[in-house]
Amino acid sequence: MNKFIPFALPDIGDEEIEAVVACLRSGWITTGPETARFEKLFAEYLGGGVQAISVNSATAGMHLALEALGIGPGDEVIVPTLTFTATAEVVRYLGADAVLVDVEPDTLTISLEAFKAAVTPRTRAVMPVHYGGLPCKMDAIIDFARSRGIAIVEDAAHAFPAWYGGRLVGTLGSDATVFSFYANKTMTTGEGGMIVTSNPKIAERAKIMRIHGISRDVFDRFVSERPSWFYEVVAPGFKYNLTDMASALGIVQLGKAERFLARREAMAERYTRELRGLPLTLPADAPSGSRHAWHLYVVRLRPEAGIARDALIQQLSDHRIGTSVHYIPLHRHPYWKTRYGLVPEQFPVADAAYRAMVSLPMYTKMSDEDQGRVIDTLRGLLC
Numbered sequence: 001m002n003k004f005i006p007f008a009l010p011d012i013g014d015e016e017i018e019a020v021v022a023c024l025r026s027g028w029i030t031t032g033p034e035t036a037r038f039e040k041l042f043a044e045y046l047g048g049g050v051q052a053i054s055v056n057s058a059t060a061g062m063h064l065a066l067e068a069l070g071i072g073p074g075d076e077v078i079v080p081t082l083t084f085t086a087t088a089e090v091v092r093y094l095g096a097d098a099v100l101v102d103v104e105p106d107t108l109t110i111s112l113e114a115f116k117a118a119v120t121p122r123t124r125a126v127m128p129v130h131y132g133g134l135p136c137k138m139d140a141i142i143d144f145a146r147s148r149g150i151a152i153v154e155d156a157a158h159a160f161p162a163w164y165g166g167r168l169v170g171t172l173g174s175d176a177t178v179f180s181f182y183a184n185k186t187m188t189t190g191e192g193g194m195i196v197t198s199n200p201k202i203a204e205r206a207k208i209m210r211i212h213g214i215s216r217d218v219f220d221r222f223v224s225e226r227p228s229w230f231y232e233v234v235a236p237g238f239k240y241n242l243t244d245m246a247s248a249l250g251i252v253q254l255g256k257a258e259r260f261l262a263r264r265e266a267m268a269e270r271y272t273r274e275l276r277g278l279p280l281t282l283p284a285d286a287p288s289g290s291r292h293a294w295h296l297y298v299v300r301l302r303p304e305a306g307i308a309r310d311a312l313i314q315q316l317s318d319h320r321i322g323t324s325v326h327y328i329p330l331h332r333h334p335y336w337k338t339r340y341g342l343v344p345e346q347f348p349v350a351d352a353a354y355r356a357m358v359s360l361p362m363y364t365k366m367s368d369e370d371q372g373r374v375i376d377t378l379r380g381l382l383c
Helices: 014-027 033-046 058-068 085-093 112-118 139-148 202-209 216-224 244-255 256-275 307-318 334-340 349-358 368-382
Strands: 051-056 074-078 097-101 124-125 151-155 176-180 195-196 298-301 357-359
Touching: 014 244, 033 051, 033 195, 033 202, 033 244, 051 058, 058 085, 058 151, 058 176, 058 195, 058 202, 074 085, 085 097, 097 112, 097 334, 112 139, 139 151, 195 202, 202 368, 244 256, 298 349, 307 357, 307 368, 349 357
Parallel strands: 074 097, 074 124, 124 151, 151 176
Antiparallel strands: 051 195, 176 195, 298 357
């Protein structure tokens, strides 16, 4: 019982270690053949004729996607308040304004009605967040956005490999989808992300801007056996490329994606089955024809629980169980609150969810015994 159960751990095996070592021994460790292979395999996994452009973080990916769409000063981009700050901060990188909106009470994904109400003549894009791995109601979002000429960039940091309406997230018809491969995600490259798009102009612009705005493929320039030193900078780009070491890790992780998802689904099903009856609101499952990626398992305390959220987190910590909170809504953070004059009453669903929510440990290396201990501890504290 003294063993600490962390909130999350990456699932790294000997295959990943061997792949990274082989990359180190190859002599090519930055963006090169492994990165090109990772992009190809990722695009093939998703299907739907998409291109995959690797980047060093999902934050970088969202920034590049919005930049490729021409978002800039004077524009507005609609973002749910219940997300990590990266979703909104990339809007500010470009000098545009993030317009925060509330979420749905059952799914905690962006509220379609709140999205519609927030549209102004300045609205250029919307960024739906597939919260916890549960896809947003993308058909309705896409239909409305297209009717108003609003671009769509999906924040799919939690959502690999989620399905919506029989299709993988990344192939749903938005302008771009951005995945995260951070250490605690459903697959990892340590740090890293992937932009996915079926729009060749967005793909080409992102490829140029991720490496300093250089107009030709840098990898090709360095491996060519003929003089190929000449290049042109066509825009003030960024340093957002993914390394071959990270890509080598990602290739192995991608090969385990189905196994990882099956394990997360089994863990989520057990949590739902064995926590039912406690004074908790349990996370929504995906509707028929869709599939939850289960990056997070977020419970919300109901009023009859008789314990405050922070007290429950402390008691779980006293029992050596790690938890987290996803998220402190953006409207509560000093920067966003002050810049846009926001108050909690503008976001009643997200604010109430925040005050009640706890993210339980959820990772593929977690043993059945450890998950059972989390469940038993919660039962002891809430019954």
